[in-house]
Amino acid sequence: MNDGIRAVMLLSDGYGGFGGIAKFNRDFIAALNASDRIEHVDVLPRAIAAPIDEPIPEAVVYDRKAAAGKLAFLRRTSRRAVVGGPVDWVICGHCHLLPAAWALARCRRARLALIVHGVEAWTAPGNAIERWLAGDIDALISVSRLSAERFAAWSRWPVEKTCILPNGVDLDRFMPRPRNSGLLSRYGLTGGRVILTVARLAANERAKGCDEVIALMPRLLARYPDLQYLIVGDGLDRPRLAAKAEALGLGNAVVFAGRVDEADKVDTYNLADAFVMPSRAEGFGIVLIEAAACGLPVIGSRIDGSREALLDGELGWLIDPGDADDIYAAIAATLDAGRPRHRNAAVEVFSDRRFVQRVGDWLARTATAETWPSSGRAGGWAL
Amino acid sequence: MCGIAGVFGFGRSAGPDDAAVVARLNALQSRRGPDGEGLWTDEGGRVVLGHRRLAIVDIGAAGAQPMADASGRWLISFNGEIYNYRELRRDLEAQGCRFLTHSDTEVLINVVAHWGEAGLRRLRGMFAFALYDRHERELWLARDPYGIKPLYVASRDGVLWFASQARALAEAAPVDTGRSAAGLVGFYLWGHVPEPFAWWRGIGMLPAGHLQRIAVDKPLPASRCYSRVQDAFAAAPPAPIGSADLRAALLDSVRHHLMADVPVGIFLSAGIDSNAIAALATLAGAPPMSLTVTFDDYAGTDADEAPLAEAAAKRLGGPHRTVRIGREQFDAMRDDFLRGMDQPTIDGLNTYFVSHAAAGQGLKVALSGLGGDELFGGYPSFRQIPALLKFGRWASRHPRWVSALTSGLKGLARAGGPPKLTGLVSHSVDPGRAYMLRRALYLANELDALLDESWLRAGLEELQSERSLADTIAPPDAARLSFTEHAQIAMLESCWYMRNQLLRDADWAGMAHGVEVRLPFVDMPLLQRLAPAIASNAPPSKIDMAASVGGIPEEVIGRTKTGFTTPVRQWIARRDLHGRAGVRRGLRGWAAELHRLFRRLPEPLAGRRAAA
Structure with a gap:
């Protein structure tokens, strides 16, 4: 039996956070806890948006003090560099935290792993130090091959050494269910056919493709008069999108549900007849596999990480987000098919069990890999 | 001797898998009793007693368990020894009791049948037993006053499961195997899981010297203390x-x-x-x-x-x-x-x-x-705790010195001194806390580096360690002067x-x-x-x-007393990923290692989902 691994994770957010990255981080932490190789994990979150209502895994200390602000985060990270016992791995959950993670890893003579998700890792940072640091990591975990390749293209990382760790979905929770009529009326849906996008509507995330679908709605309504487009998610871009729908005279054919409670998420997917996200910059697109797990026909982009989430088309329709006819054809085809929803068994490759297994495999591989110093450096900074 | 197990559907009829689960508990406890196995079912499967036997007294087939008395009213699964069973048997025979075997087990049944709860105090020995009364349709669970023999229980939806080993229950019975916060925090505080808690949330230990009588179709009663060491x-x-x-x-x-x-x-x-x-x-x-x-x-x-x-x-x-x-x-x-x-x-x-x-x-x-x-003041605690209390009395008279001293000790601990130094002042105030300082693996204020605050808060709240320690040495009646420090330490240690x-x-x-x-x-x-x-x-x-x-x-x-020592501290010294030996030594490192190994127990079983 090998000795247990002690890890420190630096995160943008996780518990008490929203969105795909927070979800990935929670899953990753839970998977570490499920591995008998892991002895202990200290987690330093950069932010905690909402009260934490999930149990923290028992091998994990979630340092809430670190989330109090940028200074607090740096203070807690520096503290961990000095006290709190040995560290074997520093796992950096976001490119922006790499300088702090790198310093911590070198101070504790620990190995450094970086997790990359999407656009944040696709282009080289302006800062030369950050560019250099990105080449000085010991392991790379990427949610998709695309993100790994884009990252490797500007950093010195050898892409073939990447651990590809796609998002997972709880298949016992996300499953086909009858429509929840209470939810239907709460969102102001009329009971006709529904197409759905779930996305953060941040001003800088127009790349989710809501614009393209709204623009298609007049054409779609001509053919499917009862159709409604349900947009779940919130952000600064919402007023602009609402105004755009208004300008097109779409009225209640476009419905903004805002951010949906975790408890209502599965029922919300199950209101829809198709899921559509003609995105341009998804690292992976966890909502695609959640929708697929609920048995929805899924339409996603062929030009970003969505393609991997949809298994090159096995799990859904791949479209070109720049080609309105292509998107229209896909939506029309799924609505015309109108078959009863059933889950495509291929989604099993993204089950949360497989996620845990992949993290375990990564730990096993790295445990037997070459020991420190792993990338030809002379040594760490001893304290 | 032996391992016991069983199920009692006090609030519902028998489940289809109940007997199979008890058989599985028996199998998991086979190391406790390699000499034989017994399973007894009554009430259409509503009560099942299991037993693994280590044959020591009346080692033939007559001594096998579960065992009934001559009247057939009582049935027992028993782990332990009744050392005075011959005297008790003479007394019982004089009062007309008949015996079918020469075992202490049958004597134990008759002690309860004849003298009821008061009979438990006549027993000299170590025991944990489950005794079913077929007339009253009532199950008795009991443990000896010192708590030499274990008895773990778990109840859920009108069913009570019990076994000699918590791990067996966690692996075989359909109980809540989530982590117990008290078990987790207690383990880091003491180096073991203190009763009545267990490592798994749905399981508990019947406390030492306690009796629990559970009747069919009645709510589950709390256990009662029938004898206390103190x-x-x-x-x-x-x-x-x-x-x-x-x-x-x-x-x-x-x-x-x-x-x-x-x-x-x-x-x-x-x-x-x-x-x-x-x-x-x-x-x-x-x-x-x-x-x-x-x-x-x-x-x-x-x-x-x-x-x-x-x-x-x-x-x-x-x-x-x-x-x-x-x-x-x-x-x-x-x-x-x-x-x-x-x-x-x-x-x-x-x-x-x-x-x-x-x-x-x-x-x-x-x-x-x-x-x-414990009896003869052999531990260093018998000297150290009085010294700590003396120091505490001095500190209370010199409050001005105390804050300077506290920060000095903190600095010393941080500089690599014994980490428990930080608790010296706060723990020297009463025998319970001084005992904790002496025996604890970690002090509560050190644990925030190891356990998330959510676990820590819940665990400390459930454990109520300070109050329980104080209760241990509280004089039975308020009028009596308190015990000597030596006697209090003997009680705490025991x-x-x-x-x-x-x-x-x-x-x-x-x-x-x-x-x-x-x-x-x-x-x-x-x-x-x-x-x-x-x-x-x-x-x-x-x-x-x-x-x-x-x-x-x-x-x-x-x-000179060396105490209980093994070189295990060196053997288990941590070798980290980079092959640097001995980064963390000693019992604290061993505790972290055990937590890691026990985190994933029970192993996922093929039949587990079906049983649940």
Whole structure:
């Protein structure tokens, strides 16, 4: 039996956070806890948006003090560099935290792993130090091959050494269910056919493709008069999108549900007849596999990480987000098919069990890999 | 002896899998009882008792369990020994009871049948049992006052499951196997999981000296205390004990603990306790076979107990065997050791190895000197806690010094001194907290680096350690002056460290090899005889005890106590990923390692989902 691994994770957010990255981080932490190789994990979150209502895994200390602000985060990270016992791995959950993670890893003579998700890792940072640091990591975990390749293209990382760790979905929770009529009326849906996008509507995330679908709605309504487009998610871009729908005279054919409670998420997917996200910059697109797990026909982009989430088309329709006819054809085809929803068994490759297994495999591989110093450096900074 | 298990659907009819689960519990506890297996079902499967047998008394088929009495009204699954069963049987026969066997088990049934709850206080021995009354449709669960034998229970949806091992329940019964916050925090505080908590949320320990009577179609009642170790100290006014009386009391206990239909051996060290028992056992009958465990790393040092133990055994004249354990043996047996471990505990290795050796010699029963330190003030805590309390009284008179001192101690701890220094001032205020400082693996204020605040808050809240410690030594009636510090420490050591650490480890580590460990120093009649003396101003010391017993070599008496030590601290020293050895040593590192290994237990079972 090998000795247990002690890890420190630096995160943008996780518990008490929203969105795909927070979800990935929670899953990753839970998977570490499920591995008998892991002895202990200290987690330093950069932010905690909402009260934490999930149990923290028992091998994990979630340092809430670190989330109090940028200074607090740096203070807690520096503290961990000095006290709190040995560290074997520093796992950096976001490119922006790499300088702090790198310093911590070198101070504790620990190995450094970086997790990359999407656009944040696709282009080289302006800062030369950050560019250099990105080449000085010991392991790379990427949610998709695309993100790994884009990252490797500007950093010195050898892409073939990447651990590809796609998002997972709880298949016992996300499953086909009858429509929840209470939810239907709460969102102001009329009971006709529904197409759905779930996305953060941040001003800088127009790349989710809501614009393209709204623009298609007049054409779609001509053919499917009862159709409604349900947009779940919130952000600064919402007023602009609402105004755009208004300008097109779409009225209640476009419905903004805002951010949906975790408890209502599965029922919300199950209101829809198709899921559509003609995105341009998804690292992976966890909502695609959640929708697929609920048995929805899924339409996603062929030009970003969505393609991997949809298994090159096995799990859904791949479209070109720049080609309105292509998107229209896909939506029309799924609505015309109108078959009863059933889950495509291929989604099993993204089950949360497989996620845990992949993290375990990564730990096993790295445990037997070459020991420190792993990338030809002379040594760490001893304290 | 033995492992017990069962199910009682007190609030619902039998489930289709109930008997299968009890059979599985039996299988999981097979190491506790390699000599036989029994399963009994009644009420259409609503009550199932299981038993794994280690045959020691009335070893033929007649002594098999579960066992019914002559009337057929009562049925029992019992783990332990009733040392005074012959006296009890005579009394019961005089009152007209009939017996079908020569076992202590049948006597136990009749004690309860005849005297009811009051009968439990007549029992001399170690026991945990489940007794079903077919007339009243009622199940009795009980444990001995010291808590030598374990009994874990779990209830859910009108069904109660029980077993001798918490881990077996977690693996076989459809109970909540989420982590218990009290179990987790308790483990880091003490180095073991303190009763009544268990490592798994849905499981609990029936507290020592408690009885629980559960009737069909009635709500699950709480367990009740029928006898407390501490009460022995208040039962009679303090009075010193003479040497002859002390010797008679000890000999009486040893004599009773030799009761068996198979040979009884002894775990012999270089300490006074086991040598005293060996001398008394020789006096009571013949010199028993003795076994000593020592570690290769100690060869030629003072810590090597073998030479003294060998000389003592030679003097007594019985057969002796020394088992030397080296790093290789430890490595080879480590996995089995961890498989046998019921719940995470930082100790138990010594008993595990010596029991392994005993089993190798064909022994099923061995005496141990465990408990002598509690009776005769053998632990350093008997000196250290009074010193801490003295310091605390001084500190309370000099508040101005205290804050400076506190920060100074903090600095010292941070600079690499003993980490518990930080608690010196805050823990020197009463015996309970001073005891915690002395015995704790971690102080509560150190744990935030190891456990998330959500776990810590919930665990400390459930444990209520300070209040429980204070309750342990509270005088039974408010009018009485409090006990002496010496008596309070004896109570704390008996009811905390001994009960939750030593007795649990002696149980699982012995039972891992099918060896019953018997403890003449952990005996209620002996305590009742000695308690007034322990509570007096002249409590008997180890030297007094050795002198009264006689025949103990001078070198043993004069030997400075090394305490229970093994080189395991070195063996388990952490080798980190980069091959740098010994980054974290000692018991704290071992605790983290055990937490890691026990985090994933129970192993996912194929049939588990179906059973749930």
